[in-house]
Amino acid sequence: MSKGMSLFFILLLSLTAHAENWPAEQWSTGPTVTGPALQALENYAFPPRDEATRQGIRTDALLVIHDGQLIYERYAAPTRADTPHLTWSISKSLMAAVLGVAYGEGLFKLQDPVLKFYPALEKHPALTMADLLHWASGLDWQEDYEYAPLKSSVVAMLYTRGHQDMAAFTAGHDEYAQPGQAFRYSSGDSNLLSAALKNIVGPARYPDYPWTALFDPLGISHAVWETDATGTFVASSYAYLTARDLARVGLLMARDGRWGDRQLLPKDWVAFNREPFAHYHAHQDDAVPGGHWWLNRTVEGAAKPWPDAPADTFAALGHWGQAMYVIPSEHLVIVRYGDDRDGSYQHNELLKLALKAFAAKVQP
Missing domain, CATH: 1.20.58.710 (Methane Monooxygenase Hydroxylase; Chain G, domain 1)
Structure with missing residues (x-):
């Protein structure tokens, strides 16, 4: 083989090794993960529960994206893959x-x-x-x-x-x-x-702007966002997305605002989202506020809010256990919907178990 051909194949292999996965109409699937670590995660996320008392953890959906591919998905009735779930403060x-x-x-x-x-x-x-x-x-x-x-x-x-x-x-x-x-x-x-x-x-532009600006470019087709009587979107509480669609927003944020070859969100905007608020005091909450996202960062020498997760982990969080965790260093996006009324669900515990189940089993 000539030197020129050798260089060509080296370049081709390099490009292939760094090829990115992006969802089309559906997510492509990655390798299936099994084993005791996954069982431990499922035992935590989907335990038996007394619905009459609404006590304990109730997970409606748990979905994991690794390196742009769907590698895990489980739902509990009545939630399904095509159910736009109330996200609350997400x-x-x-x-x-x-x-x-x-x-x-x-x-x-x-x-x-x-x-x-x-x-x-x-x-x-x-x-x-x-x-x-x-x-x-x-x-x-x-x-x-x-x-x-x-x-x-x-x-x-x-x-x-x-x-x-x-x-x-x-x-x-x-x-x-x-x-x-x-x-x-x-x-x-x-x-x-x-x-x-x-x-x-x-x-x-406003009534369609969340769709034309964000949802349509990401391929999100089933989002619902309620408004108040003035036609203003209830940004605090009332967006509904499927777990698969919400994960698209997570992948966008994991890749610094880029979707395919388009820089949909400016890099400096994403950096602002992921920078701790300068006047935050660590005792005030169980996660550190950024620019309308939550961060796993140390502040004033305090420990990370989620000690078993990497420091670059950030999240969108909502009432009664809604969560989307983005972990760029592990190429993971995790979406969890639930209905937890008693405070027993713990972000760090799910992150710890999910990382044991997925981070060591799938490599970029």
Whole structure:
């Protein structure tokens, strides 16, 4: 074989070795994983459960993507592969991805005052888009759920006096801190972002924008996103996706915003999503806030929130155990839907078991 032909075949083998898998209409499948480690994961995720008491872990869907291929999938009735499942607060991270497309179009900057796009914030002129993305609006918001409904801002927003116009309800809150100076998790902040997006892209584009900007390019065809009475997407809570479709968003984020040969989200936007909020104090939550995503990072010398997972792990998380974990160093995206009412589900435990089952068995 000539030297030129040898170099050609070396180059061809190199390109083949680094070829990327991307889903078409369906995910391609990778090698099947079996063994005791997988059984331990399934024993944790799908244990026997008393539905009458709603106690214990209830997983509706568990799906694993490795290097762009589907390698594991299991559902519990009534959820199926084609069921758009309520994502709860995973919706927040989805809105961050939609906003990232608008950011890439040059329609806003992170330091823009939100007032520029949402005039109802006239009492809060210093509040920026970055502040909202960090859940650091400084608005006096109480993110309590069914355990403390009488003082809960989010219950009032979603179900009672705020549900007609959720962003306006949020904007009416007083400040407890200067914008950008303190983290306080707030579904209201996410709905202010959704209201701002309406003017960022324009009212004509807005009703279809999550689809034209994000879902359609990723091949997501069954997404549902509810709005309030003003037509504003409920970015805090009410997006519904199948597990397979949500995993497409995870793969997009794992590959720094690139989908095939298209840079759908700017790299600096994804870097912002994955950078810890500078004023976060480690004792405040069980994961570190980034730009509307959750991070497995050390802050102020504290241990990683999920000690058995790599430090580059980040996630979109929702009420009652909804989770999408992205682990770039292991080429893994894990989607887990559930209905956990008693707090027994633990992110670190599922991640530890999933990594034992999959990380050592499949190599990029």
